[in-house]
Amino acid sequence: MLFFKQLRVLQMSECCFCFSLERRSIMLKKLMLVSFVLLLGVSVTARADELILDPSMEIGWDWGWTKGETPSGAANIECWANHTGNSGMAMRNWVDSGTGFAYQDVPVTGSTTYNYTLWSLRDAGDLTGDFYMNVEWYAGGSKIGEMGKTTIPVPSDDWVQQTLNPTSPAGSDTARVIFGSDTVNLTGKFDDVDFSGLLANPSFEDRWTMSGVAGYEGWAAHTGSRGIAVRTWAGSEGEAHYDNVSVTGGESYLYTLWGLSDDVITQGSYYMKVEWYDGENLLGESVKDISDGLTNADWTQFSFNVTAMAGSDSARVMFGGTGVNVVGKFDDASFVEVPEPATVFILGLGGLFLSRRKR
Template identity: 30%
Template sequence: MRLFALSIFSALVAAGSANLILNGDFETNSAAGATFYNRSNADWTALMSNATGYGSGAELDLMTFGAFGSAPQSGSYKAGMATGRGTDAFTFTLNGGVVAGQAYSFSFWAYRDQTFVSGNGSLNLGISSVNNAAGTTVFSTGGGVPSNTWTQFTGLFIAPASGGFLSVEAVPGSSTVWYHVDNFSLEVVPEPATLAVLGLGAAALVRRRKA
Protein backbone atom coordinates (compact mmCIF):
# COMPACT_ATOMS: atom_id res chain seq x y z
CA MET A 1 0.00 0.00 0.00
CA ARG A 2 2.78 2.41 0.89
CA LEU A 3 4.60 1.55 -2.31
CA PHE A 4 1.42 2.08 -4.29
CA ALA A 5 0.87 5.53 -2.73
CA LEU A 6 4.52 6.35 -3.27
CA SER A 7 4.28 5.49 -6.94
CA ILE A 8 1.33 7.86 -7.30
CA PHE A 9 3.33 10.54 -5.47
CA SER A 10 6.32 9.99 -7.75
CA ALA A 11 4.15 10.15 -10.84
CA LEU A 12 2.61 13.43 -9.68
CA VAL A 13 6.01 14.94 -8.95
CA ALA A 14 7.33 13.82 -12.31
CA ALA A 15 4.35 14.90 -14.37
CA GLY A 16 2.95 17.72 -12.27
CA SER A 17 5.15 20.68 -12.93
CA ALA A 18 7.80 22.30 -15.05
CA ASN A 19 11.25 23.49 -14.08
CA LEU A 20 10.94 26.89 -12.37
CA ILE A 21 14.61 27.67 -13.09
CA LEU A 22 14.78 29.55 -16.35
CA ASN A 23 18.41 28.73 -17.27
CA GLY A 24 19.30 25.87 -14.92
CA ASP A 25 21.26 24.08 -17.63
CA PHE A 26 23.46 27.16 -18.41
CA GLU A 27 22.62 26.67 -22.09
CA THR A 28 21.16 30.13 -22.75
CA ASN A 29 24.24 32.35 -22.94
CA SER A 30 26.36 34.49 -25.22
CA ALA A 31 29.49 32.33 -25.02
CA ALA A 32 29.19 31.31 -28.69
CA GLY A 33 30.87 27.96 -28.08
CA ALA A 34 33.78 29.31 -26.04
CA THR A 35 34.88 28.67 -22.46
CA PHE A 36 35.33 31.56 -20.02
CA TYR A 37 37.33 31.14 -16.81
CA ASN A 38 37.56 33.39 -13.75
CA ARG A 39 35.01 35.98 -14.76
CA SER A 40 34.11 38.90 -12.57
CA ASN A 41 30.51 38.77 -11.34
CA ALA A 42 29.55 41.43 -13.87
CA ASP A 43 31.22 39.62 -16.79
CA TRP A 44 29.76 36.20 -15.89
CA THR A 45 26.32 37.76 -15.46
CA ALA A 46 26.64 39.40 -18.87
CA LEU A 47 27.44 36.00 -20.43
CA MET A 48 24.42 34.31 -18.86
CA SER A 49 20.70 34.63 -19.35
CA ASN A 50 18.63 34.64 -16.13
CA ALA A 51 21.56 34.09 -13.76
CA THR A 52 23.51 36.62 -11.67
CA GLY A 53 26.99 36.27 -10.13
CA TYR A 54 27.38 37.97 -6.74
CA GLY A 55 29.88 36.10 -4.51
CA SER A 56 33.01 37.51 -2.91
CA GLY A 57 35.13 35.06 -4.93
CA ALA A 58 34.15 36.59 -8.28
CA GLU A 59 35.99 33.95 -10.31
CA LEU A 60 33.02 32.12 -11.88
CA ASP A 61 33.48 29.99 -14.99
CA LEU A 62 31.25 29.07 -17.94
CA MET A 63 32.70 26.00 -19.66
CA THR A 64 31.91 23.98 -22.76
CA PHE A 65 33.46 20.88 -24.36
CA GLY A 66 37.27 20.85 -24.17
CA ALA A 67 37.41 22.75 -20.89
CA PHE A 68 39.08 21.31 -17.80
CA GLY A 69 37.33 18.34 -16.20
CA SER A 70 34.40 16.28 -17.43
CA ALA A 71 32.19 17.25 -20.36
CA PRO A 72 29.00 19.10 -19.37
CA GLN A 73 26.56 16.76 -17.63
CA SER A 74 23.73 18.06 -19.82
CA GLY A 75 23.82 20.07 -23.04
CA SER A 76 26.95 21.97 -24.05
CA TYR A 77 27.76 24.12 -21.01
CA LYS A 78 28.51 23.72 -17.30
CA ALA A 79 29.50 26.29 -14.67
CA GLY A 80 32.51 26.39 -12.36
CA MET A 81 32.66 27.81 -8.84
CA ALA A 82 35.73 28.01 -6.61
CA THR A 83 36.58 29.07 -3.08
CA GLY A 84 40.16 30.23 -3.59
CA ARG A 85 39.45 33.95 -3.37
CA GLY A 86 36.27 33.82 -1.29
CA THR A 87 32.80 32.46 -1.98
CA ASP A 88 31.80 32.05 -5.62
CA ALA A 89 28.03 32.39 -5.81
CA PHE A 90 25.22 33.14 -8.22
CA THR A 91 21.42 33.19 -8.35
CA PHE A 92 19.10 31.68 -10.92
CA THR A 93 16.02 33.70 -11.84
CA LEU A 94 12.86 31.65 -11.22
CA ASN A 95 9.77 31.58 -13.40
CA GLY A 96 7.22 33.17 -11.05
CA GLY A 97 9.28 32.54 -7.93
CA VAL A 98 8.54 30.30 -4.96
CA VAL A 99 5.87 30.79 -2.29
CA ALA A 100 6.52 30.47 1.45
CA GLY A 101 5.07 27.24 2.85
CA GLN A 102 4.85 25.49 -0.52
CA ALA A 103 6.81 22.24 -1.05
CA TYR A 104 9.42 22.03 -3.81
CA SER A 105 11.70 19.32 -5.19
CA PHE A 106 15.15 20.09 -6.56
CA SER A 107 17.82 18.30 -8.54
CA PHE A 108 21.29 19.28 -9.70
CA TRP A 109 24.60 17.68 -10.70
CA ALA A 110 28.03 18.51 -9.28
CA TYR A 111 31.52 17.23 -8.65
CA ARG A 112 34.81 18.52 -7.23
CA ASP A 113 37.31 18.98 -10.03
CA GLN A 114 40.82 17.96 -9.00
CA THR A 115 42.76 19.48 -11.92
CA PHE A 116 44.28 22.22 -9.76
CA VAL A 117 42.99 21.77 -6.20
CA SER A 118 41.81 18.86 -4.06
CA GLY A 119 40.05 20.72 -1.27
CA ASN A 120 36.65 20.53 0.31
CA GLY A 121 33.74 22.74 1.29
CA SER A 122 30.04 22.60 0.51
CA LEU A 123 27.52 23.72 -2.06
CA ASN A 124 24.50 25.51 -0.58
CA LEU A 125 21.13 26.29 -2.15
CA GLY A 126 18.99 29.16 -0.89
CA ILE A 127 15.76 30.99 -1.62
CA SER A 128 16.30 34.72 -2.04
CA SER A 129 14.13 37.75 -2.70
CA VAL A 130 17.03 39.50 -4.46
CA ASN A 131 19.44 38.37 -7.18
CA ASN A 132 22.63 39.23 -5.28
CA ALA A 133 22.34 37.46 -1.92
CA ALA A 134 22.02 33.88 -0.66
CA GLY A 135 18.72 34.43 1.16
CA THR A 136 17.61 31.49 3.33
CA THR A 137 19.54 28.24 2.93
CA VAL A 138 17.34 25.27 2.03
CA PHE A 139 19.99 22.63 1.26
CA SER A 140 23.70 22.00 1.83
CA THR A 141 25.77 19.17 0.40
CA GLY A 142 28.10 19.35 3.39
CA GLY A 143 31.51 17.97 2.49
CA GLY A 144 30.02 15.09 0.54
CA VAL A 145 30.54 16.18 -3.04
CA PRO A 146 32.50 13.42 -4.84
CA SER A 147 35.60 14.26 -6.83
CA ASN A 148 35.79 13.98 -10.61
CA THR A 149 32.48 12.13 -11.09
CA TRP A 150 29.23 13.87 -11.93
CA THR A 151 26.88 13.20 -9.01
CA GLN A 152 23.18 14.03 -8.78
CA PHE A 153 21.79 15.72 -5.67
CA THR A 154 18.02 15.70 -5.11
CA GLY A 155 15.70 16.60 -2.26
CA LEU A 156 12.53 18.23 -1.02
CA PHE A 157 12.03 21.37 1.05
CA ILE A 158 9.25 23.64 2.26
CA ALA A 159 10.03 27.18 1.12
CA PRO A 160 10.95 29.18 4.27
CA ALA A 161 10.14 32.43 2.50
CA SER A 162 8.84 33.65 -0.81
CA GLY A 163 11.42 34.68 -3.37
CA GLY A 164 12.15 35.03 -7.04
CA PHE A 165 15.65 33.56 -7.00
CA LEU A 166 17.47 30.30 -6.19
CA SER A 167 20.97 30.97 -4.87
CA VAL A 168 23.93 28.61 -5.33
CA GLU A 169 26.99 29.20 -3.15
CA ALA A 170 30.39 27.48 -3.04
CA VAL A 171 31.15 27.66 0.68
CA PRO A 172 34.85 27.38 1.60
CA GLY A 173 36.07 24.48 3.73
CA SER A 174 39.58 23.96 5.06
CA SER A 175 41.17 24.24 1.60
CA THR A 176 40.30 25.51 -1.86
CA VAL A 177 37.74 23.56 -3.87
CA TRP A 178 36.63 23.89 -7.51
CA TYR A 179 33.06 22.74 -8.12
CA HIS A 180 31.67 22.02 -11.55
CA VAL A 181 27.86 22.19 -11.63
CA ASP A 182 25.12 21.62 -14.22
CA ASN A 183 21.47 20.82 -14.88
CA PHE A 184 19.60 22.45 -11.97
CA SER A 185 15.84 21.99 -11.67
CA LEU A 186 13.23 23.12 -9.15
CA GLU A 187 9.62 21.97 -9.30
CA VAL A 188 6.47 22.49 -7.28
CA VAL A 189 5.38 19.48 -5.21
CA PRO A 190 1.61 19.02 -4.86
CA GLU A 191 0.20 20.36 -1.59
CA PRO A 192 0.65 18.01 1.39
CA ALA A 193 -3.08 18.12 1.97
CA THR A 194 -3.69 16.98 -1.59
CA LEU A 195 -1.16 14.20 -1.17
CA ALA A 196 -2.83 13.02 2.03
CA VAL A 197 -6.20 12.83 0.32
CA LEU A 198 -4.70 11.01 -2.64
CA GLY A 199 -2.89 8.63 -0.28
CA LEU A 200 -6.15 7.81 1.49
CA GLY A 201 -7.81 7.32 -1.86
CA ALA A 202 -5.06 4.95 -2.92
CA ALA A 203 -5.37 3.06 0.36
CA ALA A 204 -9.12 2.79 -0.10
CA LEU A 205 -8.62 1.55 -3.64
CA VAL A 206 -6.22 -1.15 -2.47
CA ARG A 207 -8.64 -2.24 0.25
CA ARG A 208 -11.47 -2.51 -2.24
CA ARG A 209 -9.36 -4.62 -4.53
CA LYS A 210 -8.47 -6.95 -1.69
CA ALA A 211 -12.10 -7.29 -0.49
Protein backbone atom coordinates in the same frame (compact mmCIF):
# COMPACT_ATOMS: atom_id res chain seq x y z
CA MET B 1 -15.24 30.34 -38.83
CA LEU B 2 -11.84 31.66 -39.76
CA PHE B 3 -10.58 30.56 -36.38
CA PHE B 4 -11.73 26.97 -36.92
CA LYS B 5 -10.12 26.89 -40.34
CA GLN B 6 -6.84 27.97 -38.79
CA LEU B 7 -7.29 25.32 -36.14
CA ARG B 8 -7.71 22.60 -38.76
CA VAL B 9 -4.63 23.71 -40.70
CA LEU B 10 -2.60 23.65 -37.52
CA GLN B 11 -3.75 20.16 -36.64
CA MET B 12 -2.92 18.85 -40.10
CA SER B 13 0.52 20.41 -40.13
CA GLU B 14 1.11 18.89 -36.71
CA CYS B 15 1.26 15.44 -38.33
CA CYS B 16 4.44 16.40 -40.16
CA PHE B 17 6.33 17.21 -36.97
CA CYS B 18 6.34 13.72 -35.50
CA PHE B 19 9.03 13.91 -32.83
CA SER B 20 10.69 17.12 -33.90
CA LEU B 21 8.70 19.20 -31.46
CA GLU B 22 9.48 22.83 -32.02
CA ARG B 23 9.01 25.43 -29.40
CA ARG B 24 7.45 27.78 -31.90
CA SER B 25 4.68 25.32 -32.63
CA ILE B 26 4.22 24.77 -28.91
CA MET B 27 3.87 28.50 -28.30
CA LEU B 28 1.44 28.80 -31.19
CA LYS B 29 -0.60 25.90 -29.88
CA LYS B 30 -0.70 27.42 -26.41
CA LEU B 31 -1.96 30.66 -27.93
CA MET B 32 -4.57 28.79 -29.94
CA LEU B 33 -5.51 26.74 -26.89
CA VAL B 34 -6.22 29.87 -24.85
CA SER B 35 -8.38 31.26 -27.70
CA PHE B 36 -10.20 27.96 -28.04
CA VAL B 37 -10.81 27.71 -24.31
CA LEU B 38 -12.14 31.28 -24.26
CA LEU B 39 -14.52 30.37 -27.10
CA LEU B 40 -15.75 27.35 -25.16
CA GLY B 41 -16.21 29.43 -22.03
CA VAL B 42 -14.17 26.91 -20.04
CA SER B 43 -12.13 28.11 -17.12
CA VAL B 44 -8.58 26.81 -17.36
CA THR B 45 -5.54 28.22 -15.64
CA ALA B 46 -2.22 27.67 -17.41
CA ARG B 47 1.14 27.92 -15.65
CA ALA B 48 4.04 29.57 -17.44
CA ASP B 49 6.26 26.56 -16.81
CA GLU B 50 3.62 23.97 -17.71
CA LEU B 51 4.75 21.83 -20.63
CA ILE B 52 1.50 19.94 -21.14
CA LEU B 53 -1.03 21.19 -23.68
CA ASP B 54 -4.63 20.98 -22.56
CA PRO B 55 -3.73 19.56 -19.09
CA SER B 56 -7.41 19.40 -18.14
CA MET B 57 -8.38 17.47 -21.30
CA GLU B 58 -11.07 19.90 -22.37
CA ILE B 59 -10.28 19.98 -26.10
CA GLY B 60 -10.35 16.38 -27.31
CA TRP B 61 -8.00 14.05 -29.17
CA ASP B 62 -5.42 15.22 -31.71
CA TRP B 63 -4.80 18.44 -29.88
CA GLY B 64 -2.47 17.80 -26.98
CA TRP B 65 -3.31 14.20 -26.14
CA THR B 66 -2.89 11.09 -28.28
CA LYS B 67 -4.54 7.72 -27.76
CA GLY B 68 -1.84 5.14 -27.14
CA GLU B 69 -3.63 2.11 -28.56
CA THR B 70 -5.01 1.56 -32.03
CA PRO B 71 -7.67 1.20 -33.17
CA SER B 72 -9.38 1.92 -29.85
CA GLY B 73 -7.83 1.12 -26.48
CA ALA B 74 -9.37 1.68 -23.08
CA ALA B 75 -8.39 5.38 -23.02
CA ASN B 76 -10.99 7.94 -23.99
CA ILE B 77 -11.81 11.56 -23.15
CA GLU B 78 -15.18 11.52 -21.42
CA CYS B 79 -17.49 14.17 -19.94
CA TRP B 80 -18.02 11.99 -16.85
CA ALA B 81 -14.27 11.63 -16.13
CA ASN B 82 -13.66 15.24 -15.10
CA HIS B 83 -11.87 16.38 -11.96
CA THR B 84 -12.05 20.00 -13.13
CA GLY B 85 -13.63 21.53 -16.23
CA ASN B 86 -16.01 19.52 -18.39
CA SER B 87 -14.04 16.35 -19.19
CA GLY B 88 -11.18 14.07 -18.25
CA MET B 89 -9.46 10.90 -19.47
CA ALA B 90 -11.12 7.57 -18.72
CA MET B 91 -9.48 4.12 -18.82
CA ARG B 92 -12.61 2.11 -19.56
CA ASN B 93 -12.78 -1.43 -18.20
CA TRP B 94 -15.18 -2.56 -20.96
CA VAL B 95 -12.85 -1.75 -23.87
CA ASP B 96 -9.84 -3.88 -24.88
CA SER B 97 -9.86 -5.77 -21.57
CA GLY B 98 -9.28 -2.53 -19.68
CA THR B 99 -5.90 -1.98 -21.36
CA GLY B 100 -4.92 1.33 -22.94
CA PHE B 101 -2.98 4.53 -22.44
CA ALA B 102 -2.81 8.19 -23.41
CA TYR B 103 0.33 10.23 -23.98
CA GLN B 104 1.72 13.60 -24.94
CA ASP B 105 5.21 14.55 -26.18
CA VAL B 106 6.80 17.59 -24.56
CA PRO B 107 10.19 19.33 -25.03
CA VAL B 108 12.67 18.70 -22.21
CA THR B 109 16.32 19.20 -21.28
CA GLY B 110 18.68 16.36 -20.38
CA SER B 111 19.68 15.51 -16.80
CA THR B 112 16.81 17.53 -15.36
CA THR B 113 14.25 16.55 -12.76
CA TYR B 114 10.62 17.22 -13.63
CA ASN B 115 7.41 17.29 -11.69
CA TYR B 116 4.81 14.88 -13.11
CA THR B 117 1.43 14.88 -11.39
CA LEU B 118 -2.13 13.93 -12.27
CA TRP B 119 -5.43 13.56 -10.45
CA SER B 120 -7.04 10.14 -10.29
CA LEU B 121 -10.18 8.30 -9.19
CA ARG B 122 -11.62 4.88 -10.02
CA ASP B 123 -14.91 3.06 -9.73
CA ALA B 124 -15.61 1.25 -6.45
CA GLY B 125 -14.88 -2.45 -6.01
CA ASP B 126 -11.95 -4.86 -5.75
CA LEU B 127 -9.43 -3.85 -8.37
CA THR B 128 -7.50 -6.29 -10.50
CA GLY B 129 -4.93 -5.06 -13.00
CA ASP B 130 -2.89 -1.83 -12.71
CA PHE B 131 -3.17 1.87 -13.37
CA TYR B 132 0.25 3.39 -14.07
CA MET B 133 2.28 6.45 -15.03
CA ASN B 134 5.36 6.33 -17.25
CA VAL B 135 7.76 8.67 -19.03
CA GLU B 136 9.79 7.71 -22.09
CA TRP B 137 12.80 9.84 -23.05
CA TYR B 138 13.83 10.63 -26.63
CA ALA B 139 16.79 12.30 -28.34
CA GLY B 140 16.54 13.21 -32.02
CA GLY B 141 13.48 10.97 -32.42
CA SER B 142 15.13 7.88 -30.90
CA LYS B 143 14.10 6.47 -27.56
CA ILE B 144 17.04 6.59 -25.12
CA GLY B 145 15.36 5.47 -21.91
CA GLU B 146 12.25 5.39 -19.79
CA MET B 147 11.19 5.82 -16.22
CA GLY B 148 9.32 2.51 -16.46
CA LYS B 149 5.68 1.82 -15.69
CA THR B 150 5.01 2.95 -12.13
CA THR B 151 1.83 1.50 -10.62
CA ILE B 152 -0.24 4.19 -8.90
CA PRO B 153 -2.71 3.57 -6.04
CA VAL B 154 -5.91 5.04 -7.51
CA PRO B 155 -8.62 5.30 -4.82
CA SER B 156 -12.38 4.95 -5.29
CA ASP B 157 -13.67 7.30 -2.57
CA ASP B 158 -12.20 10.65 -3.64
CA TRP B 159 -9.86 12.20 -6.22
CA VAL B 160 -6.18 11.89 -5.30
CA GLN B 161 -3.19 13.60 -6.90
CA GLN B 162 -0.37 11.26 -7.94
CA THR B 163 3.18 12.68 -7.96
CA LEU B 164 6.39 11.48 -9.58
CA ASN B 165 9.72 13.30 -10.06
CA PRO B 166 11.43 11.64 -13.04
CA THR B 167 14.92 12.76 -14.13
CA SER B 168 15.67 12.92 -17.85
CA PRO B 169 18.78 11.12 -19.14
CA ALA B 170 21.60 13.27 -20.55
CA GLY B 171 20.84 14.29 -24.13
CA SER B 172 17.05 14.06 -23.87
CA ASP B 173 15.11 16.55 -25.94
CA THR B 174 11.61 15.09 -25.69
CA ALA B 175 9.59 13.35 -23.01
CA ARG B 176 6.62 11.16 -23.81
CA VAL B 177 4.36 11.66 -20.80
CA ILE B 178 2.20 8.55 -20.40
CA PHE B 179 -0.52 7.19 -18.14
CA GLY B 180 -2.71 4.18 -18.65
CA SER B 181 -4.15 0.89 -17.48
CA ASP B 182 -3.24 -2.79 -17.81
CA THR B 183 -6.18 -5.25 -17.74
CA VAL B 184 -8.17 -3.35 -15.13
CA ASN B 185 -11.61 -4.63 -14.16
CA LEU B 186 -12.74 -1.20 -12.93
CA THR B 187 -12.82 2.08 -14.87
CA GLY B 188 -10.34 4.81 -13.87
CA LYS B 189 -10.62 8.57 -14.37
CA PHE B 190 -7.68 10.98 -14.80
CA ASP B 191 -7.49 14.75 -15.16
CA ASP B 192 -5.33 17.85 -14.59
CA VAL B 193 -1.93 16.57 -15.64
CA ASP B 194 1.13 18.63 -14.80
CA PHE B 195 4.62 18.13 -16.21
CA SER B 196 6.84 21.06 -15.44
CA GLY B 197 10.10 22.55 -14.25
CA LEU B 198 10.64 26.08 -12.96
CA LEU B 199 14.07 26.93 -14.37
CA ALA B 200 14.00 28.03 -18.00
CA ASN B 201 17.68 27.26 -18.55
CA PRO B 202 18.68 24.32 -16.40
CA SER B 203 21.86 23.44 -18.31
CA PHE B 204 23.68 26.68 -17.50
CA GLU B 205 24.05 27.72 -21.10
CA ASP B 206 23.00 31.27 -20.17
CA ARG B 207 20.77 33.30 -17.83
CA TRP B 208 22.50 32.53 -14.54
CA THR B 209 24.09 35.42 -12.66
CA MET B 210 27.48 34.94 -11.03
CA SER B 211 29.59 36.64 -8.40
CA GLY B 212 33.08 36.05 -6.99
CA VAL B 213 35.14 33.47 -8.86
CA ALA B 214 32.18 31.61 -10.39
CA GLY B 215 31.99 31.62 -14.19
CA TYR B 216 30.82 29.73 -17.26
CA GLU B 217 33.34 27.17 -18.49
CA GLY B 218 33.25 24.61 -21.29
CA TRP B 219 35.22 22.17 -19.11
CA ALA B 220 32.56 22.42 -16.39
CA ALA B 221 29.79 20.98 -18.58
CA HIS B 222 27.83 17.95 -17.48
CA THR B 223 25.55 18.31 -20.51
CA GLY B 224 25.44 20.88 -23.30
CA SER B 225 28.38 23.14 -24.09
CA ARG B 226 29.14 24.55 -20.66
CA GLY B 227 28.55 24.54 -16.95
CA ILE B 228 29.40 26.86 -14.06
CA ALA B 229 32.73 26.49 -12.23
CA VAL B 230 33.96 27.94 -8.98
CA ARG B 231 37.58 28.68 -10.04
CA THR B 232 39.53 28.44 -6.85
CA TRP B 233 42.83 29.61 -8.35
CA ALA B 234 41.25 33.06 -8.64
CA GLY B 235 40.04 33.02 -5.05
CA SER B 236 37.90 30.82 -2.84
CA GLU B 237 34.46 32.42 -2.94
CA GLY B 238 32.05 32.06 -5.82
CA GLU B 239 28.31 31.96 -6.23
CA ALA B 240 25.72 31.64 -8.99
CA HIS B 241 22.02 32.37 -8.83
CA TYR B 242 18.82 32.29 -10.82
CA ASP B 243 16.38 35.06 -9.94
CA ASN B 244 12.63 35.53 -9.80
CA VAL B 245 11.49 31.92 -9.70
CA SER B 246 7.77 32.09 -8.88
CA VAL B 247 6.83 30.27 -5.69
CA THR B 248 3.93 30.09 -3.26
CA GLY B 249 4.57 30.41 0.46
CA GLY B 250 4.13 27.11 2.29
CA GLU B 251 4.49 24.97 -0.84
CA SER B 252 7.21 22.31 -1.20
CA TYR B 253 9.87 22.40 -3.90
CA LEU B 254 12.60 20.05 -5.05
CA TYR B 255 15.89 21.67 -6.06
CA THR B 256 18.39 19.38 -7.81
CA LEU B 257 21.89 20.10 -9.12
CA TRP B 258 24.70 18.07 -10.66
CA GLY B 259 28.21 18.61 -9.29
CA LEU B 260 31.81 17.40 -9.64
CA SER B 261 35.04 18.59 -8.00
CA ASP B 262 38.58 18.36 -9.37
CA ASP B 263 40.05 17.06 -6.10
CA VAL B 264 39.13 16.08 -2.56
CA ILE B 265 37.74 19.00 -0.54
CA THR B 266 39.83 19.61 2.57
CA GLN B 267 38.73 23.15 3.43
CA GLY B 268 35.70 25.34 2.97
CA SER B 269 32.34 24.16 1.73
CA TYR B 270 30.07 23.99 -1.27
CA TYR B 271 26.38 24.57 -0.79
CA MET B 272 22.95 24.83 -2.44
CA LYS B 273 20.82 27.71 -1.27
CA VAL B 274 17.37 29.17 -1.87
CA GLU B 275 16.51 32.71 -0.78
CA TRP B 276 12.82 33.49 -0.26
CA TYR B 277 11.42 36.89 -1.23
CA ASP B 278 8.18 38.79 -0.79
CA GLY B 279 8.51 41.23 -3.66
CA GLU B 280 11.89 42.89 -3.07
CA ASN B 281 12.09 41.89 0.59
CA LEU B 282 14.32 38.99 1.58
CA LEU B 283 12.43 36.89 4.12
CA GLY B 284 15.01 34.17 4.76
CA GLU B 285 16.92 31.30 3.21
CA SER B 286 17.28 27.53 3.07
CA VAL B 287 20.84 26.14 2.80
CA LYS B 288 22.26 22.67 2.27
CA ASP B 289 25.98 21.82 2.54
CA ILE B 290 26.94 19.46 -0.30
CA SER B 291 30.70 19.31 0.39
CA ASP B 292 30.64 15.70 1.60
CA GLY B 293 28.85 14.39 -1.46
CA LEU B 294 30.87 16.40 -3.99
CA THR B 295 33.60 14.09 -5.31
CA ASN B 296 36.26 14.15 -8.00
CA ALA B 297 35.29 10.61 -9.05
CA ASP B 298 32.02 11.15 -10.91
CA TRP B 299 29.20 13.62 -11.42
CA THR B 300 26.68 13.44 -8.57
CA GLN B 301 23.11 14.72 -8.54
CA PHE B 302 22.23 16.53 -5.32
CA SER B 303 18.65 16.90 -4.11
CA PHE B 304 17.43 19.58 -1.74
CA ASN B 305 13.81 19.53 -0.52
CA VAL B 306 12.68 22.99 0.55
CA THR B 307 9.48 24.66 1.69
CA ALA B 308 8.80 28.22 0.56
CA MET B 309 8.68 30.57 3.55
CA ALA B 310 5.24 31.88 4.49
CA GLY B 311 4.51 35.05 2.55
CA SER B 312 7.15 34.45 -0.13
CA ASP B 313 6.23 34.89 -3.80
CA SER B 314 9.60 34.43 -5.48
CA ALA B 315 12.85 32.59 -4.91
CA ARG B 316 16.49 33.09 -5.80
CA VAL B 317 17.89 29.63 -6.54
CA MET B 318 21.61 29.56 -5.76
CA PHE B 319 24.73 27.49 -5.24
CA GLY B 320 28.33 28.31 -4.51
CA GLY B 321 31.52 27.69 -2.62
CA THR B 322 33.06 29.52 0.32
CA GLY B 323 36.65 29.17 1.49
CA VAL B 324 37.09 26.15 -0.77
CA ASN B 325 40.42 24.79 -1.97
CA VAL B 326 39.25 22.75 -4.96
CA VAL B 327 37.39 23.63 -8.13
CA GLY B 328 33.69 22.83 -8.17
CA LYS B 329 31.82 22.23 -11.43
CA PHE B 330 28.03 22.49 -11.58
CA ASP B 331 25.38 21.95 -14.24
CA ASP B 332 21.79 20.86 -14.95
CA ALA B 333 19.85 22.40 -12.10
CA SER B 334 16.13 21.90 -11.69
CA PHE B 335 13.59 23.42 -9.33
CA VAL B 336 10.10 21.97 -9.33
CA GLU B 337 7.01 22.26 -7.19
CA VAL B 338 6.21 19.08 -5.29
CA PRO B 339 2.56 18.81 -4.25
CA GLU B 340 2.36 17.41 -0.76
CA PRO B 341 0.42 14.12 -0.52
CA ALA B 342 -0.52 15.29 2.97
CA THR B 343 -2.67 18.03 1.44
CA VAL B 344 -5.14 15.47 0.19
CA PHE B 345 -5.23 13.79 3.59
CA ILE B 346 -5.70 17.12 5.35
CA LEU B 347 -8.62 17.97 3.07
CA GLY B 348 -10.18 14.66 4.04
CA LEU B 349 -9.84 15.50 7.72
CA GLY B 350 -11.68 18.75 7.35
CA GLY B 351 -10.67 22.31 8.06
CA LEU B 352 -8.50 21.81 11.14
CA PHE B 353 -5.07 22.11 9.50
CA LEU B 354 -6.30 24.39 6.75
CA SER B 355 -7.48 26.99 9.19
CA ARG B 356 -4.09 26.87 10.91
CA ARG B 357 -2.18 27.19 7.64
CA LYS B 358 -4.14 30.27 6.67
CA ARG B 359 -2.78 32.24 9.61
